[in-house]
Amino acid sequence: MSQDIKNDENLWEVPNAVPLIKVQGVTKRFGSFTAVDNVDLNIYKGELFSLLGGSGCGKTTLLRMLAGFETPTSGTITIDGVDMTDVPPYERPINMMFQSYALFPHMTVESNVAYGLKRDGVEKSEIARRVDEMLAMVELSSFMKRKPHQLSGGQRQRVALARALIKRPKVLLLDEPLGALDKRLRTQTQFELMNIQDKLGVTFVVVTHDQEEAMTLSTRIAVMDEGSFVQIGTPTEIYEFPETRYVAKFIGSANMFNGRVTQDGADHIEISVNDLDTKFYIDHGASVRLNAEIWIAVRPEKIIISKTPPEKPGPNQLKGTIHDIGYLGNMSTYRVEMSNGMIVDVTAPNQTRYRSAKHDLDWDDQVYLSWAPSSAVVLQK
Amino acid sequence: MQRKRSTFLFSVMCFGMAFLYIPILLLIVYSFNYSKLVPVWGGFSVRWYGVLFESEAVWAALMLSLKIAVMNATFATMFGTLAGLALVRFGRFRGRLLFSGMISAPLVMPEVITGLSLLLLFITLNQLIGWPSERGITTITIAHITFSMAYVAVIIQARLAGTDQSLEDAASDLGAKPFRVMTDITLPILAPGMVAGWLLAFTLSLDDLVIASFVSGPGANTLPMLIYSRVRLGLRPDINALATIMILTIGICVVIAGWLMLRKQRQRDQDMQLAAIETLDREF
Ligand SMILES: Nc1ncnc2c1ncn2[C@@H]1O[C@H](COP(=O)(O)OP(=O)(O)OP(=O)(O)O)[C@@H](O)[C@H]1O
Ligand SMILES: [Mg+2]
Numbered sequence: 178m179s180q181d182i183k184n185d186e187n188l189w190e191v192p193n194a195v196p197l198i199k200v201q202g203v204t205k206r207f208g209s210f211t212a213v214d215n216v217d218l219n220i221y222k223g224e225l226f227s228l229l230g231g232s233g234c235g236k237t238t239l240l241r242m243l244a245g246f247e248t249p250t251s252g253t254i255t256i257d258g259v260d261m262t263d264v265p266p267y268e269r270p271i272n273m274m275f276q277s278y279a280l281f282p283h284m285t286v287e288s289n290v291a292y293g294l295k296r297d298g299v300e301k302s303e304i305a306r307r308v309d310e311m312l313a314m315v316e317l318s319s320f321m322k323r324k325p326h327q328l329s330g331g332q333r334q335r336v337a338l339a340r341a342l343i344k345r346p347k348v349l350l351l352d353e354p355l356g357a358l359d360k361r362l363r364t365q366t367q368f369e370l371m372n373i374q375d376k377l378g379v380t381f382v383v384v385t386h387d388q389e390e391a392m393t394l395s396t397r398i399a400v401m402d403e404g405s406f407v408q409i410g411t412p413t414e415i416y417e418f419p420e421t422r423y424v425a426k427f428i429g430s431a432n433m434f435n436g437r438v439t440q441d442g443a444d445h446i447e448i449s450v451n452d453l454d455t456k457f458y459i460d461h462g463a464s465v466r467l468n469a470e471i472w473i474a475v476r477p478e479k480i481i482i483s484k485t486p487p488e489k490p491g492p493n494q495l496k497g498t499i500h501d502i503g504y505l506g507n508m509s510t511y512r513v514e515m516s517n518g519m520i521v522d523v524t525a526p527n528q529t530r531y532r533s534a535k536h537d538l539d540w541d542d543q544v545y546l547s548w549a550p551s552s553a554v555v556l557q558k
Numbered sequence: 559m560q561r562k563r564s565t566f567l568f569s570v571m572c573f574g575m576a577f578l579y580i581p582i583l584l585l586i587v588y589s590f591n592y593s594k595l596v597p598v599w600g601g602f603s604v605r606w607y608g609v610l611f612e613s614e615a616v617w618a619a620l621m622l623s624l625k626i627a628v629m630n631a632t633f634a635t636m637f638g639t640l641a642g643l644a645l646v647r648f649g650r651f652r653g654r655l656l657f658s659g660m661i662s663a664p665l666v667m668p669e670v671i672t673g674l675s676l677l678l679l680f681i682t683l684n685q686l687i688g689w690p691s692e693r694g695i696t697t698i699t700i701a702h703i704t705f706s707m708a709y710v711a712v713i714i715q716a717r718l719a720g721t722d723q724s725l726e727d728a729a730s731d732l733g734a735k736p737f738r739v740m741t742d743i744t745l746p747i748l749a750p751g752m753v754a755g756w757l758l759a760f761t762l763s764l765d766d767l768v769i770a771s772f773v774s775g776p777g778a779n780t781l782p783m784l785i786y787s788r789v790r791l792g793l794r795p796d797i798n799a800l801a802t803i804m805i806l807t808i809g810i811c812v813v814i815a816g817w818l819m820l821r822k823q824r825q826r827d828q829d830m831q832l833a834a835i836e837t838l839d840r841e842f
Contacts, residue, residue, distance in 0.1 A: 246727055266730045279728040283746045292742075293732035344732070 188221035189397065195258070197222045197380055198243065198348060203252030205238055212238040214404035215252070220348075225374055225381040227391040230401030231427070236384040237276075239401075240350050243382065244273045257347055267296075272346040276353045278337040280325040286312070286336050287321040293344040311339045314373070331362050338370075342377065351383045355390060367393055388428050392416065400424050420557050422472055431474040432521045433556075441467045446555070447492065448473060452517045458492035460550035472556040477522040479552040482511055484538065486545050493553070495521065495546040499538060513544060521546060582805060589798035596793040606799040615784065616800065623764055623781040626695060630702040631760040635752050637703065638710025638759075643744070645711070646718040647726075662712065664705040673772030676701045680773060693775030701773045702763040709762065710755035717751035761808055 188194045196219035205213040213235045220226045228236045241247045243254060245266035253262045261269055272293070281289050290311055294304045312318045315335040325333055334354070341349055354370070355363045371394060374381050385391050391398050392412045399409045400423070408420045419425035422433060436457060440447035446465060448457040457473060465471055487494055495515060503510035504527075511523045523546060538544065589607075593600025610616055645658050664672060680690055680697050690697055725747070729739045745752075767782040774783065781804065788797055 244727075244731055246730075266727070267733045267735055271731075273728070273731050275724045275728055277722050277724055279722060279724040281725060281729070281743060292729070292734075296733035296738065340728075340732070 187396075188223070189219065194221060196220055197224075197257055198382070199253075199255040200239075200243075201253045201255070203239075203242065203249045203254060205235075205242060205247060206250045211404055213242070213249075216405060218399065218406070218409070220380065220382060222380055223378055224396045225371070225383065225394055227395040227398045228382065228384045228401060229386075229388060229391045229398050229427070232386070234401045235404040236401055237352055240273070240352055240382065240384050243348070244271055244350055245269050270347045271350060272341040272344055272348075273350040273352070274337050274341040274354055276356055278325075278333050280333060280336055280340070282325055284324070285321065286317060286323050286325070286328070289325065289336055290340045290343055292340065297344065307343060311343050314376075315339045331358060331366070334358065334366065338373070342373070342379065345377070346379065348380045348382060351381060353384055353386060356386070363390070370394065392428070398428075400427060416476075418554055419474065422474070422556050422558065425474040425554070425556060429476060430522060431476055432480075434473050434475070436471065436473065438465050438467055438469050438471060441465060445550070453495065453515060453519070455495055456492040457553055458550050459553050459555065463555040465555060472558070473553045474556055475548055475553045477510065477524040480521070480523045480546050480548045482513070482523045482525055482538065483545050483547075484542060487547055493548050493550060497521065497544060497546065499540055499542050499544055502538070502540065509538075511538065511544070513546060585798055586802045586805070588795065589802040591795055591798075594795060596795055596798065606796040607803075609796045610799050610803075613796075615779070619779045619781045619784040622695060622778060626699050626702060626770075626780065627760045627763040629699050630706055630763040631756045633699075633703045634706035634710050634759040635756045638707040638755055639714050639748060639752055641707065641711040642714025642718060645715055647723075647744075661708055664708040665712070667705075669766075669768040670772075672705060673701070673769040676704070676769065677772045693773055694778035697773045697775070698770050698778065698780065701769050702759075702766060705769070706759035706762050709758050710752075713751050713755045713758070714748060717748060721747055757811055761811065764804070764808065 198218070198220040200216055200218040203213060203216045204211065216239065228239060230236055238247060242249050243256075245261070245264060245268075249262060253260055255261060256270065281292070284292070287308055291304050291308045294307060299307075308321075309318070312321060315338060317332060317335055317339065320328065320332060320336075325336065328336065338354070341351075351370075355366055358366060367390060370381070373379075383391075383394060385394075395412055397409060397411055398415050400407045400415065402423055408415060408424045410418075415424060415428055419428065419431070425431040425433065434448075434450045434453070434457065436448040436450035438446060439449050439456070444460065446459050446463055448459070448471065450457060459473070486496075495513075497513040497515045499511055500514040500520060501512040503512075506527070508524050508526045511525065513521045513523060515521060588596055590602050590604065591599055592603035592605065641661050645654070645661065676697075680693060683689060684691065725743055726739050729743045730736070734742060765782055766780075767786055770780045771783055771786075774780070779787070781800070785797055785800060788794055
């Protein structure tokens with residue numbers, strides 16, 4: 178039993194665990210245009226699952242199919258063991274929070290939140306009790322009698338959340354829930370969302386544009402491109418082990434190198450990069466073939482930048498001149514130009530405060546870059 | 559330069575206004591003229607209003623016009639709303655373009671043509687199935703509905719296009735079956751548009767002369783028909799009084815509708831400001 182609870186956290190790693198949402202081979206076409214292309218997905222109970230991807234890649238379409246507003250062209254959607262593919266939205270144990278909040282403008286906050294229970298024919302006193310409880314949770318008790326247009330953006334968003342949660346759905350779908358909020362309110366709300374999710378144990382599926390938001394919120398992230406998944410994994414997996422160039426570029430930033438495998442060992446590989454006079458040494462094996470052309474990525478914060486040359490020459494070292502410096506307050510981004518004209522981005526924390534214009538690294542300085550053998554990642558395409 | 563231009567614009571505006579409103583003003587003034595000869599001022603009096611209401615023909619025409627206007631407005635609002643809904647909400651169905659073209663055709667169709675073709679229709683129907691046995695209130699109402707519903711449909715379409723489809727999705731998501739979505743969400747949102755459509759259809763019907771003349775039969779005279787037939791024999795002061803009453807009725811309708819809408823808008827703005835100020839207060 179205790180074993181179960183411990184495993185609750187990472188159900189997707191448990192073999193034979195039964196997913197709450199099972200999407201199998203789902204395709205959605207609008208005319209001749211394929212918006213979602215043969216997608217498979219398992220989402221487990223208690224997850225906060227994010228769908229991340231560029232504009233128009235099919236995130237909303239997938240969410241709308243889960244909610245029942247669109248019917249898949251082919252494939253099946255199972256929720257909690259029941260085939261939901263052809264079940265209309267009003268009979269699904271799922272609720273959705275809309276990007277525009279979609280609060281009913283002619284109803285008070287109270288009636289908005291109560292609407293779902295009223296349609297289910299719940300008893301009046303019970304409705305009142307649950308609405309009170311829910312509004313207390315989102316701290317809007319004193320706004321009960323207001324109309325939506327009498328609320329601020331953040332308050333509206335909380336009403337929408339309360340309305341979507343009141344029926345205690347098994348799954349809550351959120352389409353860019355924080356899109357309309359400013360940065361500060363966003364961060365605050367992110368933590369509120371996580372708290373609420375913890376408290377109610379509802380499974381969240383969140384669509385977002387914002388990779389930072391996805392990283393903070395999610396148990397797992399699915400990165401989408403042109404209607405299909407490119408990679409699904411925990412935030413750490415996605416960030417540290419991106420599988421493709423698209424993922425590496427989309428989540429955070431990455432320096433990408435194109436090279437040829439010169440050594441392929443069980444525990445290391447060595448790559449020579451086209452017209453850079455350095456070897457890349459990676460201390461973990463990868464499924465590559467000798468002499469194959471491959472791509473590798475190194476994150477800017479994994480690179481050490483210094484004006485003093487390394488003690489002895491070796492792999493994973495580069496030399497260049499600082500082309501540009503971006504000061505971000507807590508850290509700086511250095512754009513370093515290599516001998517072949519390639520630009521490598523490096524970020525470093527600003528550990529000392531600049532006392533004068535004369536500080537360690539400056540424009541046009543010659544600098545040496547290096548990184549640990551474990552830092553570079555081999556990409557599949 | 560700027561100054562000169564604004565004086566110019568101002569005088570153009572004054573001229574335009576004068577052109578529009580002086581005739582109406584004259585009409586109102588002359589309705590209070592004691593003299594029987596319209597263009598000769600004989601002192602202030604309300605005697606023509608008295609004369610007017612003693613005339614049975616005027617009462618009958620007024621009642622007929624009001625009955626037709628109310629029935630027309632009600633049915634046109636119903637059908638126009640349905641047509642607008644079909645056009646905006648049911649996505650792309652077969653023949654949608656044709657349907658939307660056909661809906662808006664009456665807006666640009668010359669009234670003479672509409673009137674003539676409807677008359678033809680009624681006559682043909684009468685020969686084929688014996689209905690309508692006589693032309694009058696029913697035929698005029700039907701004729702008015704056919705063109706008023708086009709105006710209503712346009713208003714509803716505009717209102718629907720401006721509202722968020724996800725409101726209806728949200729209701730459905732929260733457990734409302736399609737019919738409930740309609741009654742709980744769509745219709746309340748459309749209500750202001752429907753009121754506006756009703757008022758518009760009402761006034762359209764009240765002042766239609768051409769189409770009514772075509773499809774009316776013996777004995778059924780609407781108010782505009784009565785006015786027209788009497789004025790053909792020369793200007794008459796009691797008709798001025800009647801026209802003044804019509805102007806006032808319609809004017810009051812429009813002012814009330816406008817005031818209602820404006821007040822709502824203003825209140826909304828105030829509420830928004832209030833909410834914004836409160837949030838600021840809470841944050842600092
Ligand atoms: N009803 C529809 N008819 C035709 N095409 C549609 C329809 N809905 C979506 N599409 C198309 O499907 C694609 C995916 O749309 P979707 O809304 O899922 O994108 P998204 O990933 O949510 O993008 P965004 O991040 O901009 O919201 C888009 O190219 C869009 O034009
Ligand atoms: Mg979207």
